[in-house]
Amino acid sequence: MTESSGDALAFxxxxxxxxxxxxxxxxxxxxxxxxxxxxxxxxxxDPGNGLLAVGSQRAMRDLLFAIIPHKSHVNLQLADGADLANPDGRIEGSGKRIRHVKIRSVEDAGAPWLRAVIALQIAHRAG
Incomplete structure (x- = not known):
């Protein structure tokens, strides 16, 4: 089960x-x-960065995702995004390790392609 305590409320x-x-x-x-x-x-x-971090444990080294709101969209940050397959070009960014996917609608937030990207990040980290 997901552990979040008051963090979801703070977010x-x-x-x-x-x-x-x-x-x-x-x-x-x-x-x-x-x-x-x-x-x-x-x-x-993480109030300093205004994001909700998600990982295997409550430590930055175990971070897999971050949910980061922007003015008109929300980024799903992928901790190992630079290492993930990106055949449809939805993973953006040029960072050495971290990349992101822009989510512009509630429908996109539950889309099969996004679920596949999330599963890919989890599998990559699992090794």
Whole structure:
């Protein structure tokens, strides 16, 4: 089961204070999708960066994903994104290790292609 304690509430309060209702809805839909695909996840809110971190344990070295709200979309950060297959070009960025996927709607937040990307990141980390 997902461990989150008050972190989900803190993230919700952050969304209410800093984003539009539409972006908050996308962020919550994305969170639910990540937790459906990765039910053993541990999540924690990072107030300094305004993101919800998701990983195997509550430590940055165990981070797999981060949910990061922006003005009109939400990024799903992939900790090992540079190493993941990206045949359809949905994984963006040029970082040495971290990449992201832009989620622009609640529908995209639950899309099969996104579930596949999430599963790919989990499998990559599992080795």
């Amino acid at each position: 919700d309060q952050h969304l209410d204070a800093t984003t539009t209702p539409a972006v908050a809805d996308i962020a919550w839909a994305l969170r639910l999708t990540v937790l459906e695909v990765y039910p053993s996840a541990v999540e924690w809110f």
